[in-house]
Amino acid sequence: MKKEQVPQHGGLTAGCREINYAVDEDGRYSLELSVGWEAKNATLRLAWEAIVEQLHLVIAEVRAGQKSPLAYHMVKNQMDVQLLGQYSGFARWRVKRHLQPQVFKRLKPRVLAVYAELFRISMSELQQVPDQPDLRIEDMDTSGASL
């Protein structure tokens, strides 16, 4: 990569600049700052869009009484049953049970507290899901440009 090719496409990096290695006219390497690159922004956005899409699905499932609100917070924190099990210390089969609405409703505060602390939300937040995913890609994008 040549010095003048170092990309400066702002995006999801929230103004953080990173180092790129590039060569000058004489072929010598130097360290240049970059505010971002379109390829990176696009794929990063895609990954977040997939998460938001999943959140929409989970909200519908919770509303339909098929899953407990825990499922929403799990997806929001990019976890699956295995990872949530590791973080919470509960066995996988227990986490799976907690994803069932009727089981979740009867969980002891002690158990709920573990999840609430892990996700850094209050006990009441844990027991609800918002109407719309409370994760907005627009808030992460500081460039103002849509990709």
Added chain:
Amino acid sequence: MTIDFHHRQSAHCESGVTANLLQHYGCNCSEALAFGIGSGLFFAYVPFVRLNFLPLTTFRTAPGSIFKKATKRLGIKVRQQRFSNPVTAEQRLDQLLAAGCPVGAQTGVFWLPYFPPAYRFHFNGHNLVVTGKEGDEYLISDPIFEQPVRCAATDLRQARFARGALAPKGRIYYIESMPAHSDLQRAIVAAIKDVCRVMLSTPVPMAGVRGIRFLARRLAGWPTRLGEKKTLQHLGHIVRMQEEIGTGGGGFRFIYAAFLQEAAALIDNEGLLPLSERCTASGDDWREFALLAARVCKGRADLGATIKDLAQRLEQSAAAEESLFRDLQQVISRSGQKGMIR
């Protein structure tokens, strides 16, 4: 307690941490040199290890190996510790800081509050240097950032004990003592030989040049095997693994090219300069691959037609890197002999 630590921003976390730690102990070392001596360049496509539910593609060696290899080759005495108990882990960290020792730590990105929110995925191979503690806050030199940062003790504890793939288990590492003299030339020659070996002749088909070909074959089959939507996710994931998680594929080729350029002067071997240029060209190819893949993800290019092109590009990269490392092997073996005659 605050250690007077000179923060330098770098392109990649672990080579940056290694270079900055070495510099703290009076060894003037650039990031590229640390990356090169630590034999950081690599490739592997490991479909059964999953990050964010998608297969692992890595363009670098396992977390910790750059620091380990670089310091070993320079004859530096280091120590590394893992913990099962977060409280002991924090006590040990505080103890080292109190003794004036900057401490390298492996962390999960998800829990680090100073990262831009869009970057916070469950990736556990991030490295940083803890340089002090003020009240309930740690002072951190995170080489990815322009300036030193601060991080609450609870957040750092979470990050050090992140779970999932590559779990850090509180891993810290630090320099115990520096050697009176280290043989830089020998270290460089050994490191280059090592990279050539892993890229050309790994016994597993998932790593090195064979790994690139393996990915090329798999990728060509994705649309039929996974369907369009999942293919796009997989493609996007490769690009993110390549260009974001620890800076990435194209980036790593450029850092290595910078290293070869620096090494040419240090071991007095002009033969490395054209190879540095070829390594740069290889980095450019990877970037073009990423750009094309990103276009497909954005829906600006047709998937069916482009996937063949992408697979072909990977095959070309594999061929180019194979010949690059074969020639590098030759050039460096000559340089080894020259050193012996002297």
